[in-house]
Amino acid sequence: MSDRDSAHALNVARVAFIPKWPLRIGFILLAVYVVWAMGQLDVTWARFVDGLSAGQKFLGRMFPPNFSAEKVEMITKGLLESIQIAVIATVIGIGLSLPIGLLAARNLMPPWVVWPARALIAVCRSFHEVVIAIIFVKAVGFGAVAGIGALVVGSIGFISKLFAEAIEEISPKQVEAVRASGAGFFAVLIYGVIPQVFSRFLGFASYQFDSNLRHSTMIGIVGAGGIGGSLFSAFQRFDYDFVCAILLSVIALIVTAEVVSNYVRALFNDNLALLDYLRNRRVAKLSREKSAALGAS
Amino acid sequence: MTATNNRSIQIRGLTKEYKKGVPVLNGIDLDIPGDGITAIIGPSGTGKSTLIRCINRLIDPTSGQILFQGQDLAQLSGVPLREARRRIGMIFQEYNLVERLTVMENVLTGRLGYVSAFKAWLRKFPQEDIDEAFALLDAVGLGNFVNQRADGLSGGQRQRVGIARAIMQRPEILLADEPTSSLDPKTSVEIMEIMADMAGCRNIPVIVNIHNVALAKRFCQRMIGMTGGRVVFNGSPAELTDDHLKEIYGGEDWLE
Amino acid sequence: MNATMNRRWDRFTPEQRFLRFAFYFLSVAAMVFSLKNIEIIPEFLYDAPEQLADFFQRMWPMDTAYYQKSVQAALIETLNIATLGTLLSLAMSIPVGIVAARNVVPIKSLNMLAQLILVSSRSVNTLVWALLFIAIFGPGAMAGTMAIAFRSIGFVGKLLGEALEEAHRGPIDALTATGASKASVFIKGYWPQVMPSFVSIALFRWDINVRESAVLGLVGAGGIGMAMDTAMNLFRWDQVAVVLSTIFVVVIIAEIVVSAIRRRII
Numbered sequence: 007m008s009d010r011d012s013a014h015a016l017n018v019a020r021v022a023f024i025p026k027w028p029l030r031i032g033f034i035l036l037a038v039y040v041v042w043a044m045g046q047l048d049v050t051w052a053r054f055v056d057g058l059s060a061g062q063k064f065l066g067r068m069f070p071p072n073f074s075a076e077k078v079e080m081i082t083k084g085l086l087e088s089i090q091i092a093v094i095a096t097v098i099g100i101g102l103s104l105p106i107g108l109l110a111a112r113n114l115m116p117p118w119v120v121w122p123a124r125a126l127i128a129v130c131r132s133f134h135e136v137v138i139a140i141i142f143v144k145a146v147g148f149g150a151v152a153g154i155g156a157l158v159v160g161s162i163g164f165i166s167k168l169f170a171e172a173i174e175e176i177s178p179k180q181v182e183a184v185r186a187s188g189a190g191f192f193a194v195l196i197y198g199v200i201p202q203v204f205s206r207f208l209g210f211a212s213y214q215f216d217s218n219l220r221h222s223t224m225i226g227i228v229g230a231g232g233i234g235g236s237l238f239s240a241f242q243r244f245d246y247d248f249v250c251a252i253l254l255s256v257i258a259l260i261v262t263a264e265v266v267s268n269y270v271r272a273l274f275n276d277n278l279a280l281l282d283y284l285r286n287r288r289v290a291k292l293s294r295e296k297s298a299a300l301g302a303s
Numbered sequence: 304m305t306a307t308n309n310r311s312i313q314i315r316g317l318t319k320e321y322k323k324g325v326p327v328l329n330g331i332d333l334d335i336p337g338d339g340i341t342a343i344i345g346p347s348g349t350g351k352s353t354l355i356r357c358i359n360r361l362i363d364p365t366s367g368q369i370l371f372q373g374q375d376l377a378q379l380s381g382v383p384l385r386e387a388r389r390r391i392g393m394i395f396q397e398y399n400l401v402e403r404l405t406v407m408e409n410v411l412t413g414r415l416g417y418v419s420a421f422k423a424w425l426r427k428f429p430q431e432d433i434d435e436a437f438a439l440l441d442a443v444g445l446g447n448f449v450n451q452r453a454d455g456l457s458g459g460q461r462q463r464v465g466i467a468r469a470i471m472q473r474p475e476i477l478l479a480d481e482p483t484s485s486l487d488p489k490t491s492v493e494i495m496e497i498m499a500d501m502a503g504c505r506n507i508p509v510i511v512n513i514h515n516v517a518l519a520k521r522f523c524q525r526m527i528g529m530t531g532g533r534v535v536f537n538g539s540p541a542e543l544t545d546d547h548l549k550e551i552y553g554g555e556d557w558l559e
Numbered sequence: 560m561n562a563t564m565n566r567r568w569d570r571f572t573p574e575q576r577f578l579r580f581a582f583y584f585l586s587v588a589a590m591v592f593s594l595k596n597i598e599i600i601p602e603f604l605y606d607a608p609e610q611l612a613d614f615f616q617r618m619w620p621m622d623t624a625y626y627q628k629s630v631q632a633a634l635i636e637t638l639n640i641a642t643l644g645t646l647l648s649l650a651m652s653i654p655v656g657i658v659a660a661r662n663v664v665p666i667k668s669l670n671m672l673a674q675l676i677l678v679s680s681r682s683v684n685t686l687v688w689a690l691l692f693i694a695i696f697g698p699g700a701m702a703g704t705m706a707i708a709f710r711s712i713g714f715v716g717k718l719l720g721e722a723l724e725e726a727h728r729g730p731i732d733a734l735t736a737t738g739a740s741k742a743s744v745f746i747k748g749y750w751p752q753v754m755p756s757f758v759s760i761a762l763f764r765w766d767i768n769v770r771e772s773a774v775l776g777l778v779g780a781g782g783i784g785m786a787m788d789t790a791m792n793l794f795r796w797d798q799v800a801v802v803l804s805t806i807f808v809v810v811i812i813a814e815i816v817v818s819a820i821r822r823r824i825i
């Protein structure tokens with residue numbers, strides 16, 4: 007017991023709460039910034055109110071969505087092309103990410119290999135898929151190939167980085183053990199490194215497929231193939247009920263893909279069979295893992 | 304304040320089933336006196352914790368009555384339940400402090416039943432509450448830790464904060480769910496002493512779940528033995544014999 | 560249960576093995592199908608390297624004067640769109656995230672509603688949100704800000720909801736036991752526990768939004784993409800190069816800033 011100490015403490019001014027000045031100043035600065043930025047961007051209440059009535063009209067024209075036979079055919083064709091772009095881009099992207107990620111792993115490679123690899127990854131990561139798509143459209147013309155190219159670059163940016171980080175986190179003991187048995191570099195890779203990162207890598211890959219699918223439905227806006235083209239031209243024609251139909255189809259496709267890839271991850275990570283999975287619904291945990299790993303869902 | 308003898312609890316036919324047909328508490332009838340410390344002993348998984356949590360309704364009983372000051376606690380909900388909870392303090396095995404808040408903030412959470420959420424958010428607690436919190440922290444020996452974050456404290460220190468928080472409610476009854484099970488033997492005794500002192504000088508009856516029979520005998524005026532969701536012993540520590548312990552815990556090899 | 564006489568050990572049950580095989584098979588099938596059906600114009604592909612080389616040649620030397628002239632103002636607009644959009648999304652996603660957390664709001668129908676909002680927000684791309692808001696507010700930065708905000712609700716709300724669901728039960732029980740109201744339990748029990756994740760989610764999203772807001776201009780929703788669009792329409796690749804370099808530098812700086820703040824806070 008410290009009764010003496012407490013008695014002493016009574017003589018000093020006692021504060022129940024230490025005021026957090028940095029925090030308070032931070033909030034004040036933030037408020038000032040918000041007001042300033044809203045002025046800069048011309049975000050005003052009047053525009054918002056105007057927007058509400060415009061929005062009402064807009065929503066009125068969106069519903070009911072136009073699912074006529076001819077439109078459905080366009081949607082199917084567009085979605086199919088988007089899926090094809092996503093599949094090809096994911097496979098090529100992963101194929102290229104494996105060696106690049108390996109080269110960027112600091113625990114396996116010398117610095118003169120690591121830094122160029124990391125620079126390449128940084129460049130790939132910095133640009134939005136649409137920006138890359140524009141460049142590819144200029145280079146290879148309109149169409150799906152440009153889209154594939156753009157998504158491959160984007161995939162390299164994400165997967166290589168995560169793959170490199172996963173390799174850097176592996177336990178060196180297992181690698182040592184394999185090396186101790188006299189294995190060469192590739193044997194070490196196959197028996198010491200790959201088994202440790204395989205399931206995480208599969209998670210990245212299935213995530214990247216999701217992400218590529220999202221982007222593939224949109225890069226058509228700049229002419230790089232997929233359903234985005236139809237969406238953009240529908241917007242330009244003020245064909246809003248068709249816009250709505252496309253959006254609903256895209257949402258349905260993406261949600262389906264997310265559910266399927268969650269299941270695939272569950273199958274490989276936890277050895278869950280389909281029925282267990284439906285019973286347990288461990289989606290929350292898995293998707294958290296995914297978000298933590300990538301943060302761009 | 305109500306008189307001491309108003310602080311007793313009568314439990315009638317209390318049953319709790321987590322899974323239908325598998326009662327954890329099986330028709331408990333019990334009178335807990337309105338003064339002193341009452342220990343509940345019994346093997347793990349026998350429903351001691353469930354019993355205590357039914358009293359302040361952290362767990363909803365399946366059927367039965369819990370009578371306290373003319374109210375059936377088992378039937379309350381909404382605002383009346385919250386008002387009843389304000390009068391019941393609780394101390395937890397794992398301390399259950401909010402780790403990222405300071406010691407002072409943790410103690411003042413004992414007043415949350417009385418302070419509006421908005422004022423609590425702004426930390427605008429009445430001065431008398433803050434004065435009392437300081438006094439309580441001095442009394443439990445944490446006067447110098449007021450502005451320290453709870454996650455930096457040792458187990459014993461955390462439980463002292465837990466006690467201060469419960470007393471801060473100015474409760475009319477105190478529940479303690481294995482308050483010493485996560486602590487070393489010496490600290491356990493200290494914590495029991497502080498709890499007994501604090502409750503004793505405020506005439507607050509205490510109901511405590513406890514694993515350590517010796518500790519229970521030392522501090523408690525009354526002991527209740529439970530096994531298999533039923534009460535099998537109810538008497539003073541002196542009356543508790545090895546035979547009773549055998550009945551409560553089963554087997555005898557563990558007895559010296 | 561599974562113990563047979565000869566004690567064979569299998570890592571996977573037959574069902575699992577079948578499912579794994581099915582997955583590999585379907586992946587290969589999807590790849591083959593896609594390659595066969597996708598429209599590829601070979602002529603375009605053959606001269607792609609030439610085109611790309613030409614393209615990069617025309618980018619160099621960069622028209623650095625363009626930075627002062629147009630890019631800098633557009634860059635500030637981009638950063639404002641990203642920041643304001645993120646702040647707006649935080650304000651909107653806190654209630655949605657709370658309602659989505661099954662332990663905080665134990666009402667199934669409300670949880671489902673919140674999930675629906677989150678999924679819709681995430682499934683519509685930022686650029687598509689931008690097109691929608693341009694239809695409502697007209698072209699410009701306001702549409703861009705709203706697009707960033709609405710796309711981010713799904714991300715922030717989902718992660719906040721998950722963080723809330725992982726909050727420790729103990730302190731919540733303790734505060735409930737004091738007779739605190741639901742609001743007080745949230746402010747003093749849940750919030751301190753999720754605050755660090757919330758800050759880190761917000762920073763993370765801001766980082767992503769800086770990248771995303773750079774392309775909003777391509778559909779007319781303000782920011783540095785506008786400068787890029789203008790330069791591209793005039794075939795001024797030396798100016799496009801300036802824009803691209805600016806985006807690269809800013810995105811890298813944003814990433815460094817975010818990781819520095821996260822290290823300090825957590």
